[in-house]
Structure formats: C-alpha cells, structure tokens
Amino acid sequence: MKKLKISMLALVFAVSVGGAVAEKVQAAPKAADQIYSWTAPGRAPFTGTATQASSNYGCSSGTNVCATGTAPGVPNDVLHKP
Numbered sequence: 001m002k003k004l005k006i007s008m009l010a011l012v013f014a015v016s017v018g019g020a021v022a023e024k025v026q027a028a029p030k031a032a033d034q035i036y037s038w039t040a041p042g043r044a045p046f047t048g049t050a051t052q053a054s055s056n057y058g059c060s061s062g063t064n065v066c067a068t069g070t071a072p073g074v075p076n077d078v079l080h081k082p
Contacts, residue, residue: 036069036077043067054079 038046038053046056059066062082069077
C-alpha cells in the first residue's frame with residue numbers, strides 16, 4: 001500500500017511539473033512568429049510579436065494606424081485601430 005501511495009505521489013508530481021513546462025512552452029513566442037520593434041504615437045517602444053504588440057497597445061481592427069513594427073530584412077507590419 002505504501003508503494004502505491006509513493007507511486008501516485010510521484011505520478012501527480014510528474015504531471016504537474018510537465019504541465020507547468022508545457023504552459024511555458026506554449027506561451028513563448030514561436031520560431032515562426034516574427035519579432036518586431038514597435039512604435040506607437042505617444043507610447044513607449046515595445047519589442048515583441050504582432051499579437052503581443054496588439055495586446056500591449058490595445059490595437060484592434062480598424063482603419064487608423066495604431067502601431068508600426070520594424071525588423072531587419074522583413075517588411076514593416078502595421079497594426080490598426082478604429
């Protein structure tokens with residue numbers, strides 16, 4: 001019975017550590033996500049992906065420029081707001 005308890009505790013620990021590692025990996029920018037240096041009028045510069053910049057600056061779809069991202073060797077990316 002004692003071996004079963006120890007085995008169960010070991011399994012629970014392994015699953016929780018594995019879940020924490022998987023969560024960190026999921027949240028990290030992916031290799032395919034281009035990192036830009038973002039600028040927005042009246043706001044501090046920001047470095048990150050388009051999704052991160054959109055969240056940082058509060059951009060959404062629209063017609064007005066919200067932020068512009070630049071990176072060497074790739075076209076600029078522009079985020080918009082209403």
